[in-house]
Amino acid sequence: MKTWLKSAFALAIGGTSIVWSGLAQAVEIEYWQYTYASRVEAVDKLIESFEAANPGITVKHTHFPYADYRKKVAIAVSAGDGPDVVQLYYGWLNDYRDGGLIQPLSSSAFPHAKIEEEFFPMVGTMKVDGEYWGLPTAVRSLALFWNTDMFAEAGLSGPPETLDEFVDYAKKLTKTDSDGNYLSVGFAVDTDGQDHHWWREVLIRLYGGQPYSDDGKTVAYTSDAGAKALKFLTDFEASHKTGANGFMNRGQDAFAAGQAGMVLDGSFRISKFVKQDGLNFAISELPGHNGKRYNFSSYWVNGISSKADGEKKAAAEKFLQHLTSDAAMQLWLDTVGELPAKPAVALVDANKTHPLYGPFIRGLSYANATAFVSEKPQRQSLIDAYDMVVLQGADPAAALKKVAKAEQEVFDEFFED
Amino acid sequence: MADFWNKLTIRQKLAITAWLFLAVPLVFYITIRFYPTFEAFYVSTLKWNLLGAKKAIGMKNYIKIFADEDFWLVLWNTIKYALVGVPVSMLIAFIIAYWLNEIDFGHDFIRAMYFIPFLTTAVAMAWVWRWFYQPLPIGYFNIMLSWVGIPQQPFLKSVTQGLYSIMAPAVWAGLGFQIVIFIAGIRAVPRSYFEAAEIDGAGRWQILREITLPALKPTIIFLTVVSTIGFLRIFDQVYTMSADSAGGPLNSTKPLVLMIYEFAFDEFKLGRASALTVILFLILLVVSLVQLWLMRKQK
Numbered sequence: 037m038k039t040w041l042k043s044a045f046a047l048a049i050g051g052t053s054i055v056w057s058g059l060a061q062a063v064e065i066e067y068w069q070y071t072y073a074s075r076v077e078a079v080d081k082l083i084e085s086f087e088a089a090n091p092g093i094t095v096k097h098t099h100f101p102y103a104d105y106r107k108k109v110a111i112a113v114s115a116g117d118g119p120d121v122v123q124l125y126y127g128w129l130n131d132y133r134d135g136g137l138i139q140p141l142s143s144s145a146f147p148h149a150k151i152e153e154e155f156f157p158m159v160g161t162m163k164v165d166g167e168y169w170g171l172p173t174a175v176r177s178l179a180l181f182w183n184t185d186m187f188a189e190a191g192l193s194g195p196p197e198t199l200d201e202f203v204d205y206a207k208k209l210t211k212t213d214s215d216g217n218y219l220s221v222g223f224a225v226d227t228d229g230q231d232h233h234w235w236r237e238v239l240i241r242l243y244g245g246q247p248y249s250d251d252g253k254t255v256a257y258t259s260d261a262g263a264k265a266l267k268f269l270t271d272f273e274a275s276h277k278t279g280a281n282g283f284m285n286r287g288q289d290a291f292a293a294g295q296a297g298m299v300l301d302g303s304f305r306i307s308k309f310v311k312q313d314g315l316n317f318a319i320s321e322l323p324g325h326n327g328k329r330y331n332f333s334s335y336w337v338n339g340i341s342s343k344a345d346g347e348k349k350a351a352a353e354k355f356l357q358h359l360t361s362d363a364a365m366q367l368w369l370d371t372v373g374e375l376p377a378k379p380a381v382a383l384v385d386a387n388k389t390h391p392l393y394g395p396f397i398r399g400l401s402y403a404n405a406t407a408f409v410s411e412k413p414q415r416q417s418l419i420d421a422y423d424m425v426v427l428q429g430a431d432p433a434a435a436l437k438k439v440a441k442a443e444q445e446v447f448d449e450f451f452e453d
Numbered sequence: 454m455a456d457f458w459n460k461l462t463i464r465q466k467l468a469i470t471a472w473l474f475l476a477v478p479l480v481f482y483i484t485i486r487f488y489p490t491f492e493a494f495y496v497s498t499l500k501w502n503l504l505g506a507k508k509a510i511g512m513k514n515y516i517k518i519f520a521d522e523d524f525w526l527v528l529w530n531t532i533k534y535a536l537v538g539v540p541v542s543m544l545i546a547f548i549i550a551y552w553l554n555e556i557d558f559g560h561d562f563i564r565a566m567y568f569i570p571f572l573t574t575a576v577a578m579a580w581v582w583r584w585f586y587q588p589l590p591i592g593y594f595n596i597m598l599s600w601v602g603i604p605q606q607p608f609l610k611s612v613t614q615g616l617y618s619i620m621a622p623a624v625w626a627g628l629g630f631q632i633v634i635f636i637a638g639i640r641a642v643p644r645s646y647f648e649a650a651e652i653d654g655a656g657r658w659q660i661l662r663e664i665t666l667p668a669l670k671p672t673i674i675f676l677t678v679v680s681t682i683g684f685l686r687i688f689d690q691v692y693t694m695s696a697d698s699a700g701g702p703l704n705s706t707k708p709l710v711l712m713i714y715e716f717a718f719d720e721f722k723l724g725r726a727s728a729l730t731v732i733l734f735l736i737l738l739v740v741s742l743v744q745l746w747l748m749r750k751q752k
Binding site: 413 | 502503583584587588589590591599604605610611612696697699701702703704715718719720721
């Protein structure tokens with residue numbers, strides 16, 4: 037009785053250790069991103085091709101709603117848990133770096149010269165203290181979406197090319213009832229959407245200024261150009277009467293419902309608009325001013341979390357190389373609709389002349405990315421300045437002075453140590 | 454063991470059994486509630502971003518908070534939610550409860566109808582109200598205003614109307630609970646008091662003023678304290694209904710709890726957030742102590 041029990045026990049232990057040693061050879065790394073159907077699909081495809089090319093490494097793909105994303109990553113990594121490779125918005129880099137959530141990319145796996153040669157120059161904001169901290173698969177830029185039916189009805193044949201035309205068209209596209217309430221707006225201004233980027237990186241520059249000092253440590257939009265840019269943006273609601281901030285809840289909703297003539301958004305919104313029945317739209321580059329054009333670009337990067345070390349780190353580096361390969365970038369464009377982060381992939385003719393992606397890709401060549409210290413409070417600056425002007429009748433220059441003070445405090449606090 | 458157990462008196466056995474059952478919630482409360490509460494006092498003296506090293510900075514978080522004009526605005530907003538929300542909701546709840554108590558036909562049904570919002574998820578309800586408040590052509594309230602020829606109102610997009618627009622669904626949601634407690638309070642007053650008053654020729658108004666309201670004093674105090682604490686902790690409605698969950702426009706609807714949340718989970722300034730939590734804790738403590746003092750005077 038006792039002998040068979042002993043041998044069964046020995047067998048069980050032996051069996052377990054065989055399974056155990058088998059597991060030890062296979063490295064499993066974890067990849068985290070937020071839930072967005074097309075992004076999840078794209079990463080699943082990339083993991084499949086990666087695992088086929090790298091037997092012995094498996095990638096566990098975890099995703100959860102955007103609303104909880106930052107918190108979960110922060111809490112999990114600080115508890116020594118969570119992802120090895122993690123996706124983060126480029127504007128969060130400083131928060132993540134400061135918090136010790138991610139580690140710098142090793143220059144053996146990711147030589148700096150190669151990054152600087154292959155990627156669009158705005159990826160330079162990922163280089164802090166002489167190290168790269170993350171690399172994008174895809175980049176984003178802004179473009180003008182316009183409702184072709186409403187344009188035809190208003191007798192307009194093409195998109196506005198300049199800021200003056202933009203205002204003129206917005207007026208022509210606006211419809212109100214007899215009491216002056218909007219039935220449809222010419223331009224769906226939306227400070228919670230992309231308009232703060234438009235103001236910061238496009239409008240201010242078009243008026244000859246710049247949002248921040250060259251070293252990125254001082255607010256510079258309290259200039260005449262900043263005030264002119266803010267006045268341009270607030271005038272749509274305050275004096276041209278061509279739309280109200282958040283009309284129909286969000287600018288993208290108003291446009292999707294066919295009740296906005298124009299809206300500014302990123303290429304990721306295309307998939308939403310093409311699904312709308314009865315919505316006919318076209319996309320063009322953002323209007324220029326005095327013969328100049330600017331654009332805003334942003335991106336999500338993949339970084340290696342501070343938790344990954346040893347063979348997991350080696351596996352994570354391999355996976356990150358795969359995520360930032362040329363093939364991955366074309367797949368990402370075709371699946372998600374975000375633009376390749378390398379000119380060699382993005383600026384091929386088929387992409388440049390694409391009716392939907394073309395304007396975004398052309399915009400990349402004159403785009404700037406903001407080196408955010410902390411995106412949320414910095415975005416709040418424009419939202420508050422806009423409300424001061426439109427809701428409280430403040431002078432644009434005075435409003436900017438007020439929000440600049442708060443934003444400068446965010447900068448100072450960040451750079452003090 | 455069995456020997457030891459048998460030697461105990463029934464009283465001792467009962468006590469041990471009781472403590473055994475109490476141990477579970479006690480452990481839960483100590484680890485989940487009390488420990489983090491005391492931890493917050495400690496964290497409020499640190500500069501800490503949840504991940505990096507903790508740096509002791511003494512009272513600096515508090516100094517920064519008191520020097521921040523947004524804090525005073527947010528504190529005033531929080532007080533406004535309570536100062537307006539509590540009397541308005543209690544008055545409406547009492548009027549409904551008073552008349553609901555007078556009817557028999559449909560009493561249960563109507564009471565249930567008033568109670569449903571209390572059971573509804575605050576976030577779902579707040580989203581529906583957010584849509585109600587939209588401008589024309591989609592906002593229900595503005596559509597109704599346009600029917601009677603009143604110009605459309607900005608509601609959530611206004612620095613003056615925003616706070617009250619967000620308060621309204623919070624009042625509405627709490628109404629059912631207050632009504633049920635008020636009805637229970639009214640029914641607990643001995644009928645003989647009312648009968649005696651009627652025989653003496655007292656009118657309805659006199660009975661209400663001289664008998665019903667004084668008899669309801671404990672109920673009123675209880676509801677005042679519970680709903681004051683509720684309004685001081687308002688969060689869900691503001692988070693859901695203000696654009697970008699920022700308590701805007703221009704911080705005009707932001708309560709203390711939302712500010713704590715933003716510091717903790719948007720900016721990862723755990724020290725500053727904890728200091729604000731301590732301040733909120735002290736405010737709630739004072740409210741509760743005032744309640745205890747008022748209740749003591751009853752006896």
